[in-house]
Amino acid sequence: MDKMLHEIADIRAKAESANARANKLEIEIKSLESYSNFRDQNIITLKDQIAKLDIKYEDLYNVLTSKAEWHNEHKDDVEESVHMINGLESAIQSMNEKYIACKAKLDELTHQSVKL
Secondary structure, three states, X not given: OHHHHHHHHHHHHHHHHHHHHHHHHHHHHHHHHHHHHHHHHHHHHHXXXXXXXXXXXXXXXXXXXXXXXHHHXXXXXXXXXXXXXXXXXXXXXXXXXXXXXXXXXXXXXXXXHHHO
């Protein structure tokens, strides 16, 4: 009888040990499931961010393409405008030089008339 009680106690100890290991494994499984869900959520978030970046890249590409097309369409107009501006700057410079010369001549004549 003692032998049977001893065997029953031994079986109970093994069952408790197995139950403890099962509980520990269940905790690990829940932890892994939680990690897996977290990882899946991160993957979804990254996919969303990549999709947004693709849209932004496409928008930027469209803007740059549009600006390049505008530049190509208006290149001749811009070059003509630059040429006209350069011509106007030269004319203004020439007029300034003539003004300075006229002012100097006026000052000279004024000085001579004061002497007379």
